[in-house]
Amino acid sequence: MTHFSLPAARSIAVAPPQTPYGVWGLRGAAFTYLIAFIAVPIVVVFVQGLYSGLDEFVASLVRPDVVSAIGLSVWTAVLMTVINTVMGTLTAYVLVVYRFPGKKMFNTLIDIPFAVPTLVIGVMLVVAYGPQTVIGAFFKDTFDLRIIFDTPGIVLALLFVGYPFVIRTVQPVLIQLDANQQESAHTIGASPWTTFFRIIFPVIRPAIITGALLSFARSLGEFGSVVIISGNIPMRTQTATVYIYTQIEEGNFQAASGASVVLLLVSFMVTIGVDLFLRRQRHA
Amino acid sequence: MKQFKDIGQVFVVIATIVLLSLRAVSAQDAPAPVTMTLVAYAVPREAYGEIIPLFQAYWLEETGQTVRFLESYQASGTQSRAVAGGFEADVVALALEPDVTRLVSAGLVSEDWNANEYDGMVSDSVALLAVRAGNPLGITDWGDLAAAGVEVITPNPATSGGARWNILAAYGAARRGFVEGFDGTDEGGIGFLGALISNVEVLDRDARESFLTFERGIGDVAIAYENEYFAGIKAGGEYDAIYPRSTILIENPVAVVDTYVDLHGTREVAEAFVAFLYTQDAQRVFASNGFRPVNPVVAADYGLDVEVPADLPDETVTVEINPDIIFPAIEDLFTIEEFGGWGEAQPAYFGEDGTIIALITAIKGAS
Amino acid sequence: MRELSPRSLPAFILIGFVVLYAGMLMVIPFLTILYGTFAKGLEPIIATFQDASVQHALLVSLLLSVIAVAVNALFGLITAWVLVRHRFTGRKFLDALVDIPFVFATPIAGYAVLVMFGRGGWFSPTLFPIVFAYPAILLVKIFVALPFVTREIQPVLEALPPDYEEAAYTLGASRWTTFRRIVLPEIRTALLYGIVLTFARVIGEFGAVSVVAGAIEGYTETATTFIFRALKDRDNTGGYSVSVLLCILSVVILIVMNHLRHRALDQR
Numbered sequence: 010m011t012h013f014s015l016p017a018a019r020s021i022a023v024a025p026p027q028t029p030y031g032v033w034g035l036r037g038a039a040f041t042y043l044i045a046f047i048a049v050p051i052v053v054v055f056v057q058g059l060y061s062g063l064d065e066f067v068a069s070l071v072r073p074d075v076v077s078a079i080g081l082s083v084w085t086a087v088l089m090t091v092i093n094t095v096m097g098t099l100t101a102y103v104l105v106v107y108r109f110p111g112k113k114m115f116n117t118l119i120d121i122p123f124a125v126p127t128l129v130i131g132v133m134l135v136v137a138y139g140p141q142t143v144i145g146a147f148f149k150d151t152f153d154l155r156i157i158f159d160t161p162g163i164v165l166a167l168l169f170v171g172y173p174f175v176i177r178t179v180q181p182v183l184i185q186l187d188a189n190q191q192e193s194a195h196t197i198g199a200s201p202w203t204t205f206f207r208i209i210f211p212v213i214r215p216a217i218i219t220g221a222l223l224s225f226a227r228s229l230g231e232f233g234s235v236v237i238i239s240g241n242i243p244m245r246t247q248t249a250t251v252y253i254y255t256q257i258e259e260g261n262f263q264a265a266s267g268a269s270v271v272l273l274l275v276s277f278m279v280t281i282g283v284d285l286f287l288r289r290q291r292h293a
Numbered sequence: 294m295k296q297f298k299d300i301g302q303v304f305v306v307i308a309t310i311v312l313l314s315l316r317a318v319s320a321q322d323a324p325a326p327v328t329m330t331l332v333a334y335a336v337p338r339e340a341y342g343e344i345i346p347l348f349q350a351y352w353l354e355e356t357g358q359t360v361r362f363l364e365s366y367q368a369s370g371t372q373s374r375a376v377a378g379g380f381e382a383d384v385v386a387l388a389l390e391p392d393v394t395r396l397v398s399a400g401l402v403s404e405d406w407n408a409n410e411y412d413g414m415v416s417d418s419v420a421l422l423a424v425r426a427g428n429p430l431g432i433t434d435w436g437d438l439a440a441a442g443v444e445v446i447t448p449n450p451a452t453s454g455g456a457r458w459n460i461l462a463a464y465g466a467a468r469r470g471f472v473e474g475f476d477g478t479d480e481g482g483i484g485f486l487g488a489l490i491s492n493v494e495v496l497d498r499d500a501r502e503s504f505l506t507f508e509r510g511i512g513d514v515a516i517a518y519e520n521e522y523f524a525g526i527k528a529g530g531e532y533d534a535i536y537p538r539s540t541i542l543i544e545n546p547v548a549v550v551d552t553y554v555d556l557h558g559t560r561e562v563a564e565a566f567v568a569f570l571y572t573q574d575a576q577r578v579f580a581s582n583g584f585r586p587v588n589p590v591v592a593a594d595y596g597l598d599v600e601v602p603a604d605l606p607d608e609t610v611t612v613e614i615n616p617d618i619i620f621p622a623i624e625d626l627f628t629i630e631e632f633g634g635w636g637e638a639q640p641a642y643f644g645e646d647g648t649i650i651a652l653i654t655a656i657k658g659a660s
Numbered sequence: 661m662r663e664l665s666p667r668s669l670p671a672f673i674l675i676g677f678v679v680l681y682a683g684m685l686m687v688i689p690f691l692t693i694l695y696g697t698f699a700k701g702l703e704p705i706i707a708t709f710q711d712a713s714v715q716h717a718l719l720v721s722l723l724l725s726v727i728a729v730a731v732n733a734l735f736g737l738i739t740a741w742v743l744v745r746h747r748f749t750g751r752k753f754l755d756a757l758v759d760i761p762f763v764f765a766t767p768i769a770g771y772a773v774l775v776m777f778g779r780g781g782w783f784s785p786t787l788f789p790i791v792f793a794y795p796a797i798l799l800v801k802i803f804v805a806l807p808f809v810t811r812e813i814q815p816v817l818e819a820l821p822p823d824y825e826e827a828a829y830t831l832g833a834s835r836w837t838t839f840r841r842i843v844l845p846e847i848r849t850a851l852l853y854g855i856v857l858t859f860a861r862v863i864g865e866f867g868a869v870s871v872v873a874g875a876i877e878g879y880t881e882t883a884t885t886f887i888f889r890a891l892k893d894r895d896n897t898g899g900y901s902v903s904v905l906l907c908i909l910s911v912v913i914l915i916v917m918n919h920l921r922h923r924a925l926d927q928r
Contacts, residue, residue, distance in 0.1 A: 039742040039754065042735040046803050047757045050772035053782065057775050073654060096681055103678045107671065108663045115679065117918045121686050123857065124910035124917070126864020128884050129903045132891065133689035136696050136900070140510040158495060158511055169685055230765040232867040233884075240495045240506070245657065250765040250867070255452045255498060257771045257871055260374040260395070269768045276763035284756070330876070335892060365876040366889070379779035380792040380874050399779075501892050528894040 051273070058266030069267030077245075078252035079271055085160065085248065086228035089167035094221045097175025098213070102205075104176070105183040122172045127233025130169050134162065134238055158240030163248060166234035171227055175220030182216045183209070215290050219283060226279040229272060326359040329559050329566065332382035334369035334455065335501050336520060337416070337545075340582040341366075341386070344575045347611075348566055360562055368499040370454045376401065376550065383554050383563045386415065386547045388455040388500075390635045393546045406548040414544040415570045416520075416584035419623060420462035422535040423507060423515040423522055432514050434537050435466050436473035439488035446512035448503035449496035450643055451650050456500060457643055459516040462541040463489055464642075464649070465631050471539035486649065490656045507532075518543060523583025523618060539625035545584075573608045581615030595620055690907060697900040704897040713877040714886060714902065721883040724794065725863045728801035732858050736809025737851065743810070744817045761806045769803045770796075770871030792874035797882065800868035805861040812854035816847050853920045860913045864906060 059066050069075065104116055122130065138145045139157045148154045156162050186209065194204040232250040239246045247255075249272045256265035333341060345362050352360050365372065365380075369388035376382045377399040385402075387393055393413070396402040407413025424432050430443065438445050448456035463472075467485035470477020475485040494512050497503035500521060507515035508530055522534050547567055554560040569575055576588035586592050590608075592599045597620055632638035642649040666672050697705065708714055743755050761769070776782045777790040790796050820843065828838040844851075866884040873880040875889060883902055890899035 035738055036742050036746060036748065038735065039739040042739060043754055043757045046799075046806055047760050049776070050769060050803065051760065053772045053775050054768055096678070099674065100678045100682070103675050106664055107666050107675055109666060109675055115682065117914055118682065118686065120914050120917055121690075121910070124860045124913045126866065126884055126906050126910070128866040128887060129693075129864065129906055130689075132887065132899065132903050133693045133907075137689035137692040142692075155511075158506065158509075165685075169689075172682075172685065226763040230763045232766050233864075236867075240497070240511075250767065253765060253771075254767040254867065254871070257767055257774075258368065258371045258374060258498075259452055260370070260377070262771075262775070265768075265771060269765070269771070272765055273763075273768075277760075280759050280763055281756070284759075332874075335889075338893065363876050363879055365874050365881075367875055375792065375874055377779065378774055378791065379777070379781070379784070379789075381789070505892065505894070525894070 054266055054269050054273070057262060058270050060266075061263055065263060066267055066270075069263050070271055072264070072267075074247070074252065075249075075264065075268050075271070078247050078249045078268065079275070081160070081163075081245075081247065082229055082249040082272070083275070085163045085167060086225050089164050089171060089228055090221050090225045092164075093168055093171050093224055094175050094217060097172070097220060097224075098179055098217055101176045101179035101183055101213075102209075105180060119173050119176055122170050127170060127231065128237060131166055131234035131237025134166055134169065134234070138162075138165070157238055158246070160239075160246055162238040162240075163235055163246065166238045167228045167231060170231050170234060171224035174224035174227065175217060178216045178220035178223070179213050182213050186212055215286070219287065222279055222283045222286070226276055226283070229276050229279070324356065324358040326361060327559055327562055328361045328363060328557075329383045329562055330363040330365075330381060330553075331384050331386065331566075332365050332372045332376055332380060333386035334372060334388045334545075335366045335499075336388070336518070336524065337386065337579070337582070337584065338364075338366040339524075340416075340579050340584065343578045343582075343612075344570065347574055347578070348569045351569065352562065352565065355565075358562070360566075368453065368455070368501075370452075370499075373454070381553045381556070382550050383557060383559050384547065384549055384566055386545070388543075388545055389458065390544070390546050390629075391639050392454050393548045394635065396548070396550065401550050401552045402548050403551045406551075407546065409571075411571060411587050412544075413546045413548060414587055415547040415567075416545045416576075416579045417587060418518045418520045418543040418545070418583075418585055419536075419626065420459050420516060420540045420543065421519050421522060422537060423504070423517045423525075423532050424535055425513065426531045426533055428533050428535070430513055432535050434473070434535070435463055435471070435485070435489075435539075436475075438463070438492060438514060438516075439472075439474065439485055440492075443492050443514060444494045444512040445489060445492040446495055446497075446503055446507045446515040447493055448500050449498065449653075451653065453497075453499040455518075456503070457639075458518070458541060458543045459500070460486070460649055461629070461632065461638065461642075462537075463516065465541055465627050466537060466539035466625075469539055469625060469627065469631070471537070471625055483648070483652065486652060487656060490653055493657075496653075496657070519585070519620075520583035527583075527617075536621050536623065538623075539627070540623055541631070542626050542628045544628070573610045574612045577610065577612035577614065581612070581618060583618060585620055598622060693900055693903060693907070697897065697904045700897055705901045708895075708898040708901045711898075713881065714898070716878050717881045717883050717886040718902070718905075720794070720797075720880070721863055724798050724801055724882075725859060728798055728805065728862045729855055729859050731802050732805055732862075733809050733851070733855050736806070736854065736858075737813060740810045740813035740817055744814055758807050758810050761804055764804075766800075766804055766865065766867030767871050768868075769800050770868035773799055773868075773872050791872055792876070792880060794880065796872040797869055797880060800872055801862045801865055804865050804868060805858040808857040808861065809851065809854035812850045812857070813847050816850040817843075820846055849920055849924045853917065853924065856913055856917050856920065860910060860917075863909065 058069070100119070104112065135157050140146060140149055140155065145156055148156055154161060156165060194208050199207070230250060232254065235248050236251050236254065239248065239251060249268055253265050253268045253272070256262070256268065331341065341364065345364070349360050349362070352358060369392050372380070372385065373387055373392035373395050376385060377395055385393065385396065393402060393406065397404055397406065422432060422438070424430065430437070432438070437443065447459045450456040450460045464482045464486050466472055467475050468477060468479060468482035472485050475481040495503070495506050497506050500518055504515060504517050504521045504525060506512070507517070508525060519534070525532070547570055549560070549563045549567055554563045571588055573588055573591050576586040576591040580586045580591055580595050585597065586595065589599045589601045590605060593601050594614055595618065629635055629638060641647060666675055739758065743751060773796050774781065774791055777784055777786055777796065788795070824842045825838055828842055864884060866888065869882055870885055870888065873882065873885060875881045875885045881889070883906060887899045887902050890902070
């Protein structure tokens with residue numbers, strides 16, 4: 010998944026032949042497309058939230074179940090991001106540096122979470138690790154830990170969904186890393202650890218951060234897998250997205266809008282953060 | 294050859310005229326087919342799957358008209374909200390009265406929707422306690438659910454209208470003095486609810502999901518609808534049912550959506566369909582799917598203690614009685630009237646500042 | 661970077677650890693659901709796919725997804741072009757908009773459509789039914805996968821030196837011919853990759869569709885809402901079968917994606 014940061018516009022030196030509606034036709038189409046499909050829905054959600062007045066809106070934001078749901082979404086996303094960043098970096102490293110049997114197939118499988126419907130991801134995880142399975146029962150009996158229908162299940166689902174992000178941002182950078190540097194480090198006797206930390210890591214760090222932020226933002230908005238796997242206890246295992254969904258289903262549009270606005274704001278801040286970070290990288 | 298060509302042309306013209314006239318003549322007798330949209334809650338899907346063909350056959354015979362059904366089965370609250378939001382249902386079959394009242398407030402259903410002898414309720418059920426096969430914890434009644442260490446499963450009344458039956462069953466039984474260890478008063482009832490909710494492990498979105506969670510091995514005892522229990526047993530579930538001494542009668546409404554039937558021109562069929570749901574055949578289908586029938590004749594057939602009015606017209610019955618379904622008598626069966634009807638109960642307990650909702654937030658939020 | 665053969669124990673452990681993680685996370689769940697599907701034999705699976713409403717759900721999912729992909733491909737391409745090649749006020753704002761569906765919780769999209777086109781909504785009454793009918797499903801499908809094509813094409817377009825296009829214009833080629841003969845071949849792989857990502861995203865959409873479609877069997881029920889309903893109805897075989905079908909479809913998509921990714925890497 011590539012993430013693009015908008016560069017300064019560069020017009021073509023030679024003016025293309027004018028058509029009566031050329032420039033504005035294209036721009037109009039792009040504008041209409043984006044405004045109609047993105048700006049309008051966002052405005053609708055915000056306005057609907059403010060429909061009963063600002064006081065009502067703020068009140069709907071500070072309800073304990075909303076705060077709890079947003080909090081749950083955030084900390085599960087953070088935990089997932091930490092685990093996924095470590096595992097993703099290691100996986101990218103292994104894929105680029107080593108040769109091993111089945112590597113090509115493994116590389117293909119990395120993209121599974123991009124291809125499989127999120128609902129199906131949830132179903133698969135419940136079927137594989139639910140309380141009536143070998144592994145699920147093991148965790149329940151030994152650690153008194155319920156995976157599915159509790160918060161570990163949420164983190165598990167988010168790990169599945171976010172799996173490719175860090176890997177796919179780090180991989181290309183690693184591949185293009187100067188092989189000479191790697192070799193010279195090896196020649197002067199640097200251990201693989203030193204090579205990694207002093208030479209490789211600084212180069213891939215921006216890609217790691219990008220991937221991490223992307224997977225974090227993605228997790229905040231994840232619904233399909235979480236709704237299957239979480240058990241939906243309000244104040245305990247109900248994430249913001251599931252909370253919003255249940256409020257919509259029950260017709261509590263005020264609450265749905267309020268929580269949507271908060272979630273959107275948090276997600277926006279993260280994506281803007283990614284954009285700014287990338288932009289700084291480009292100009293560095 | 295020209296003569297043949299002419300004769301051929303004439304023949305074709307005459308044949309076409311004859312055939313068209315025949316078509317017109319026969320078309321005059323049969324009315325155009327009609328499409329009816331049934332929006333129902335999820336649980337009675339199989340029941341309606343059997344009732345609809347019966348109705349289609351009946352209607353075809355009565356009027357010569359073919360009825361095509363579009364069906365949707367999702368959670369009751371979801372459907373109610375959807376119809377209020379533009380889902381053009383002709384008939385709604387929901388889990389509890391407030392989901393229909395919402396449509397009355399929205400101006401879609403007329404206020405006299407339930408002005409029949411059944412008060413608009415087409416099927417019943419009761420709240421019972423489902424336990425693991427063999428009842429390892431020895432649960433006998435509501436009181437056992439307040440004991441320490443018992444994991445209770447029940448759906449979330451904040452998000453699910455249908456879930457409110459379960460909570461009210463527990464509350465009502467306690468209030469009426471049928472729960473050991475708690476006074477037969479309001480305080481006693483709330484006290485019992487508090488103890489019960491502390492033991493609740495998972496609050497699922499709706500009754501079906503709640504029961505599925507129980508089936509998947511979570512919890513020791515589930516507060517469930519009787520018909521959910523029967524549906525689970527039929528699908529191979531292995532658990533026992535404990536009938537409490539006191540529980541609530543769950544009543545499921547059906548209504549014609551006036552605005553949309555007039556818009557679609559389906560009023561006649563819709564009203565006939567709703568009326569059909571009270572016939573013995575349809576009620577027998579409900580019963581064989583685990584719903585307690587409201588029709589007194591069918592109720593009596595299934596051993597329920599009801600008065601059968603003497604002046605009911607005879608009906609030819611084609612559906613068999615299901616020998617696997619037995620509806621035990623309940624010692625103290627109360628209805629929503631115990632709480633002053635849904636009109637009072639809904640806002641008082643489940644509204645913005647509803648006492649039961651606040652109780653759940655207090656207990657579940659604190660732990 | 662040069663590939664090494666793993667020689668030391670730490671290397672083996674690292675590789676093993678990484679593969680084990682992926683296996684537990686993704687492979688085992690897939691195998692388990694595969695097993696669950698075939699647990700009761702072939703008959704219930706065949707029954708599921710012979711059911712008219714299942715077939716219709718699959719067809720609805722497929723057709724509406726194709727249309728959504730076509731819309732997103734066309735407009736995504738135009739948007740990428742406009743954002744890279746044109747200079748105008750509001751360009752950065754427009755660009756920021758593109759990322760939004762990527763982090764937008766999907767039920768909210770369905771909710772927005774309801775508020776706009778539902779009964780008593782901002783734009784209702786409408787000429788033809790939108791909510792709880794096909795148009796609403798199409799709208800949300802377009803929304804959720806909107807960024808993919810644009811974001812895949814933008815970097816490639818940006819990296820394209822304008823020399824060739826300038827040369828073409830000087831020689832008198834029209835904008836369309838220039839685009840078709842010069843630009844398109846360069847961005848073709850990125851465009852295809854974006855289309856594949858879009859298709860995968862769109863066919864698996866559940867949250868928004870669930871809010872806005874009504875799940876009318878044989879009408880607005882899609883493959884994903886069918887799975888949800890089947891599992892709730894205890895029709896595990898049915899739910900798993902369609903899940904596995906979507907998974908197989910995903911694997912095909914995966915292979916195509918991988919192939920395209922290699923082509924893109926080779927092109928650099």
